[in-house]
Amino acid sequence: MSSVYINSAACISVQDTLNENFLQNLNAETSSQILKAIEPVYKEFIPPAMIRRMSKTVKMSSVASHFALKEAGVKNPDAIIVGTGIGCSQDSEKFLKNVLDNNEEFLTPTYFIQSTHNTVAGQIALGLQCHAYNFTYVNTSSSLEFSMLDAKLQIADGEAENVLVGSTDEQTERTMELYKLNKTIKKEEDLPVDYLNSETHGVVWGEGASFFVLGKEKSKNSYAQLKDIQIVNTLDLEETKQSIEEFLSKNNLTNTNIDAVILGFSGDAQSDGYYKKAMELFADSSLLYYKHLSGEFNTASGFSIFMACHILKNQEIPEVMMMNDLKKQAIENVLLYNHLGGNDHSLVLLGKA
Missing domain, CATH: 3.40.47.10 (Thiolase/Chalcone synthase)
Structure with a gap:
């Protein structure tokens, strides 16, 4: 199969990866159980009325995809493919809380509509007015890899020339509580973490969104x-x-x-x-x-x-x-x-x- 090129890369993460000088300011995070992403000022990219209705993962993805498309010089991609593990879990939790608080009656559908995993890819498409192929992969830790494989196949088969591919996951309060209970997240007494020689179970949990434009043609700014x-x-x-x-x-x-x-x-x-x-x-x-x-x-x-x-x-x-x-x-x-x-x-x- 012929190679495709990664023509742009944008990331919102625990590090300040939207900053041009982020490589000089990378800091290891070993002393916290949960790490929060460094978020941009969303109102610079998204209308305030829309921000209020968006979960964190949708906001992170909207901005990261904006930077990726801008860097690649692509206004409207031939496909939008997003991979996520737990999707829009903030809105899922809000909807379930409403179900419990309101005795399953008089529920507003907004949180339910926005809680589906494909909300991210859909919101990006709506913002771009992009009617092309739109797909979401939910395959735990290989969600992004499946998304990239799909994009690679589309380009190789001549179905697309430029594909926006991304991955995103957010944290929610209840999910983090459950991860602590089932020992997915490290105990406080096991901190700070020695990542390379650890003798304890569990991990430090993070979050973030990474977006790339994959293209058929190599450009002067291609990464890989x-x-x-x-x-x-x-x-x-x-x-x-x-x-x-x-x-x-x-x-x-x-x-x-x-x-x-x-x-x-x-x-x-x-x-x-x-x-x-x-x-x-x-x-x-x-x-x-x-x-x-x-x-x-x-x-x-x-x-x-x-x-x-x-x-x-x-x-x-x-x-x-x-x-x-x-x-x-x-x-x-x-x-x-x-x-x-x-x-x-x-x-x-x-x-x-």
């Missing part, structure tokens, strides 16, 4: 080539290295051809074992991690793809991401490996544009 994506639902720990080697072989590469590997170490002692297995293959590569910058959440891989785009374009790796001291003179191929709690394993292969 999207070479290939592989998604595996379940994987035995001992199969990790073989799965990666087969993926690379399919792309006529070996582990020595990979200049940088970005791994999703989350600080969860049990599930991080997969990343430790993967590391064994790449003794001659720059080893990087990122969830100490973004937190863990369903579509945290959006942050890693955003960072990989900047690494390939600038040919420079931020020190705060490095796990070893190896830096290659030229960065041609970057491999990203992510999963959530040991499920939904994804491999994304990016190349220099």
Whole structure:
């Protein structure tokens, strides 16, 4: 399958990633259970009357998609594809609370209408007056990867030339309480987190929105080539290295051809074992991690793809991401490996544009 190009990248995250100088100001976040995204001044991008009716994830996505389209010089994409893990959960919680508070009577439908996962893609399309293909993937931690795979297929088949692809997830009060109860989120006594050598269970939870414009043609501002994506639902720990080697072989590469590997170490002692297995293959590569910058959440891989785009374009790796001291003179191929709690394993292969 022919390569497609990532022609723009925009991200709202725990870091100040909308700021042009964000790479110089990346800060590791290890002492909080829950990390909040740094949000822009929404009224600069969205009419105030609309802001009041939008959940956080819709607002973040509207602004991130605006920046992505503007950078790519695309006014109306040929498709809008969004991946999300828990969707518009704020409005879902508000609707369910209304059901309980009002004894299932006299309910306003607004929160229910806005609680569906495809609200984000729909709102972006409405704002752009875009009547093209519009789709939402809800596949836990591989939602963005499925979205990018769809976009790649559309471009390869000649169905589209420029596709807006994004991922987004927000936090809600009740969901975070439940995540603490079922030990998804680390206990306070287990903080600060040692992401690379953790002996405790649970993660630090984050949120954010990442949007990209994928195009058929390379532009002077292109960040990377999207070479290939592989998604595996379940994987035995001992199969990790073989799965990666087969993926690379399919792309006529070996582990020595990979200049940088970005791994999703989350600080969860049990599930991080997969990343430790993967590391064994790449003794001659720059080893990087990122969830100490973004937190863990369903579509945290959006942050890693955003960072990989900047690494390939600038040919420079931020020190705060490095796990070893190896830096290659030229960065041609970057491999990203992510999963959530040991499920939904994804491999994304990016190349220099």
